[in-house]
Amino acid sequence: MTTELIKKAVTTIVDYPKPGILFRDVTSVLQQPEAFQACIDMLKSNYDGHTFDKIVGTEARGFLFGAPLALALGIGFVPVRKPRKLPRETISESYELEYGTDVLEIHKDAISPGDNVLMIDDLLATGGTMVATANLIRRLGGKADHAGFVISLPDIGGDAKLRAANITPYCICEFEGD
Numbered sequence: 001m002t003t004e005l006i007k008k009a010v011t012t013i014v015d016y017p018k019p020g021i022l023f024r025d026v027t028s029v030l031q032q033p034e035a036f037q038a039c040i041d042m043l044k045s046n047y048d049g050h051t052f053d054k055i056v057g058t059e060a061r062g063f064l065f066g067a068p069l070a071l072a073l074g075i076g077f078v079p080v081r082k083p084r085k086l087p088r089e090t091i092s093e094s095y096e097l098e099y100g101t102d103v104l105e106i107h108k109d110a111i112s113p114g115d116n117v118l119m120i121d122d123l124l125a126t127g128g129t130m131v132a133t134a135n136l137i138r139r140l141g142g143k144a145d146h147a148g149f150v151i152s153l154p155d156i157g158g159d160a161k162l163r164a165a166n167i168t169p170y171c172i173c174e175f176e177g178d
């Protein structure tokens with residue numbers, strides 16, 4: 001029931017940002033407080049029994065769910081950002097998207113060796129963004145074994161890519177046929 005509420009709150013835009021892409025727009029979920037709250041509650045309860053030191057959220061839509069979840073869990077939030085946005089010393093990873101390539105960065109001092117990190121993003125497509133995020137955390141000595149998402153596009157293969165990188169995904173709702 002809750003999953004259905006969240007799924008219904010996601011808007012689909014055909015052929016955006018280019019022909020052939022079905023864009024699953026999570027911003028409409030944010031406009032429905034009941035659905036937004038349900039996302040945070042479901043992510044939180046999925047990780048009951050785990051102890052994380054930090055949440056890492058990936059720019060930009062990962063911030064929307066990662067930061068409120070960090071507050072709900074009472075732990076710190078660390079942003080992973082696109083290039084030249086973070087002001088202190090960073091490390092970088094390049095990655096592939098469903099429709100392009102890009103680079104992600106993290107502050108070097110944001111993760112301490114041994115930190116157990118929960119990674120959060122709005123959507124799992126190819127998994128490239130999340131594997132790059134895990135690589136950044138692991139290069140700084142953190143544990144990056146779990147990733148939570150609101151939306152999964154299972155036909156694109158992100159689940160297998162994450163599991164091959166020793167990341168266990170949890171996705172609230174799936175959109176098949178993309």
Ligand SMILES: O=P(O)(O)OC[C@H]1O[C@H](OP(=O)(O)OP(=O)(O)O)[C@H](O)[C@@H]1O
Binds near residue numbers: 158
């Ligand atoms: O699993 P993947 O194939 O890597 O794709 C998923 C990623 O793509 C989108 O972000 P995007 O890079 O478009 O950035 P934005 O959140 O800043 O719009 C989305 O928010 C995820 O971060």
Ligand SMILES: Nc1ncnc2[nH]cnc12
Binds near residue numbers: 098153
């Ligand atoms: N199909 C899609 N919809 C929304 N965000 C995305 N990021 C990568 N693929 C996407």
